[in-house]
Amino acid sequence: MTYCVAMKLDLGLIYMSDTRTNAGLDNISTFCKMKTWEKQGDRVITLLSAGNLATTQAVVGILEELNHTYSQSLHENRTTLFTAETLFQIATLIGQIVKDTIRNIAPGQQNADAFSASFILGGQIKGDVPRLFFIYPEGNFIEATKDTPFFQIGEHKYGKPIIVRAYNPAMSFEEATKLLLVSFDSTLRSNLSVGLPFDLLIYKEDTYVKGIQKRIEKNDPYYTNISDLWSDALKKAFLQLPPFYF
Amino acid sequence: MTYCVAMKLDLGLIYMSDTRTNAGLDNISTFCKMKTWEKQGDRVITLLSAGNLATTQAVVGILEELNHTYSQSLHENRTTLFTAETLFQIATLIGQIVKDTIRNIAPGQQNADAFSASFILGGQIKGDVPRLFFIYPEGNFIEATKDTPFFQIGEHKYGKPIIVRAYNPAMSFEEATKLLLVSFDSTLRSNLSVGLPFDLLIYKEDTYVKGIQKRIEKNDPYYTNISDLWSDALKKAFLQLPPFYF
Numbered sequence: 001m002t003y004c005v006a007m008k009l010d011l012g013l014i015y016m017s018d019t020r021t022n023a024g025l026d027n028i029s030t031f032c033k034m035k036t037w038e039k040q041g042d043r044v045i046t047l048l049s050a051g052n053l054a055t056t057q058a059v060v061g062i063l064e065e066l067n068h069t070y071s072q073s074l075h076e077n078r079t080t081l082f083t084a085e086t087l088f089q090i091a092t093l094i095g096q097i098v099k100d101t102i103r104n105i106a107p108g109q110q111n112a113d114a115f116s117a118s119f120i121l122g123g124q125i126k127g128d129v130p131r132l133f134f135i136y137p138e139g140n141f142i143e144a145t146k147d148t149p150f151f152q153i154g155e156h157k158y159g160k161p162i163i164v165r166a167y168n169p170a171m172s173f174e175e176a177t178k179l180l181l182v183s184f185d186s187t188l189r190s191n192l193s194v195g196l197p198f199d200l201l202i203y204k205e206d207t208y209v210k211g212i213q214k215r216i217e218k219n220d221p222y223y224t225n226i227s228d229l230w231s232d233a234l235k236k237a238f239l240q241l242p243p244f245y246f
Numbered sequence: 247m248t249y250c251v252a253m254k255l256d257l258g259l260i261y262m263s264d265t266r267t268n269a270g271l272d273n274i275s276t277f278c279k280m281k282t283w284e285k286q287g288d289r290v291i292t293l294l295s296a297g298n299l300a301t302t303q304a305v306v307g308i309l310e311e312l313n314h315t316y317s318q319s320l321h322e323n324r325t326t327l328f329t330a331e332t333l334f335q336i337a338t339l340i341g342q343i344v345k346d347t348i349r350n351i352a353p354g355q356q357n358a359d360a361f362s363a364s365f366i367l368g369g370q371i372k373g374d375v376p377r378l379f380f381i382y383p384e385g386n387f388i389e390a391t392k393d394t395p396f397f398q399i400g401e402h403k404y405g406k407p408i409i410v411r412a413y414n415p416a417m418s419f420e421e422a423t424k425l426l427l428v429s430f431d432s433t434l435r436s437n438l439s440v441g442l443p444f445d446l447l448i449y450k451e452d453t454y455v456k457g458i459q460k461r462i463e464k465n466d467p468y469y470t471n472i473s474d475l476w477s478d479a480l481k482k483a484f485l486q487l488p489p490f491y492f
Binding site for chain 2: 157158160161162164165166173174175177178179181182186189190212214222225226229230231233234235236237238239240241242243244245246
């Protein structure tokens with residue numbers, strides 16, 4: 001499993017992803033699930049992935065291959081991460097690659113569902129606002145709006161209630177990081193297949209350059225502290241609710 | 247979907263279940279998912295069910311049929327809810343009925359998984375302590391212990407974090423009711439297929455008689471209040487956590 005979140009804020013975009021990959025409970029590895037491409041002054045594009053690692057790596061690999069053949073792409077007028085004019089075009093491109101990748105491998109396999117993968121695509125291309133897309137394994141996608149300004153992929157249930165309640169588009173990147181850490185903590189406590197370290201990235205609107213990028217390691221003192229305090233805070237909040245009487 | 251919880255307390259057992267049943271989003275009904283059998287002075291047995299309604303009603307129906315042929319059962323030495331000597335025997339009986347029910351209907355159907363169902367069985371039979379079992383659709387089961395003193399069936403993820411953090415075996419039935427209401431509130435907010443009213447039942451150890459039984463209706467003032475306050479309490483708890491700095 002996996003847990004990744006991307007949120008739209010008034011200030012820009014924020015992303016967090018865990019790094020645990022597992023093939024069964026006895027085969028755990030660490031893989032970064034966040035990939036960022038940057039052309040300073042022009043675009044910053046981030047992709048979060050959940051699902052089959054071979055599928056997600058194939059998708060990123062094909063995107064990179066397209067970038068390497070950049071000049072031909074320009075010549076052939078083929079869309080790449082760096083030639084696309086909008087994030088919508090990139091979502092379409094990635095959707096097509098995901099669908100093709102799964103269609104190439106899944107049919108006829110014993111466990112055809114095992115090859116599935118979902119993605120969150122975010123970023124800003126000059127001339128457009130920051131945008132966020134959720135790309136399905138079927139290749140189609142949806143875009144975040146004011147009503148639904150964040151996307152989660154992977155194990156989204158445990159960590160959702162606090163985001164729903166505490167999210168506020170006007171929050172600072174620091175507050176949003178705190179919120180994501182609490183959401184990740186709730187997920188980590190209930191699902192063994194989500195694990196530290198976490199990758200964090202912020203993108204400040206109209207900068208066209210990667211913002212702060214940070215890896216939150218296993219013994220990160222702030223995270224450890226938040227994790228303990230949140231447990232106590234929940235218990236205290238519960239005790240302070242009015243008592244029930246039969 | 248469904249949400250049901252049963253918890254072992256030092257004082258006895260407490261159960262809560264929602265009542266929403268749906269066949270698609272446009273076909274919603276209300277069904278009680280909690281069934282209790284009582285022989286005062288001897289036993290109180292409660293069954294919570296999640297899954298296919300035809301399957302769960304068939305299981306309860308067959309248990310009732312066995313009760314109706316009670317005298318023959320005694321004669322034939324056949325186990326029923328009222329002749330079993332231990333709750334383990336009843337869990338075995340129900341497991342067998344679940345397995346048979348699903349095996350009778352599922353094979354060859356287009357969507358064979360759709361007939362699945364899970365159960366929580368709890369209660370006390372004279373001569374034994376209160377016990378709690380989780381019965382799987384495959385017919386096998388596990389029993390609650392000190393380490394894992396509660397079971398959830400149905401949509402268990404949203405409501406689990408608060409139970410894990412605030413549960414305490416020494417809590418009163420009133421405190422446990424409050425805890426369950428908060429857990430149900432978190433679930434309700436995130437999953438449309440879990441709905442009010444809720445059914446609540448308590449069983450006080452060594453009484454061999456049903457305790458308080460209550461239906462929490464849609465406009466229950468305590469529940470509405472708790473639901474609003476919990477949202478605020480979570481937000482406040484979050485704000486009080488120490489700030490993050492890059």
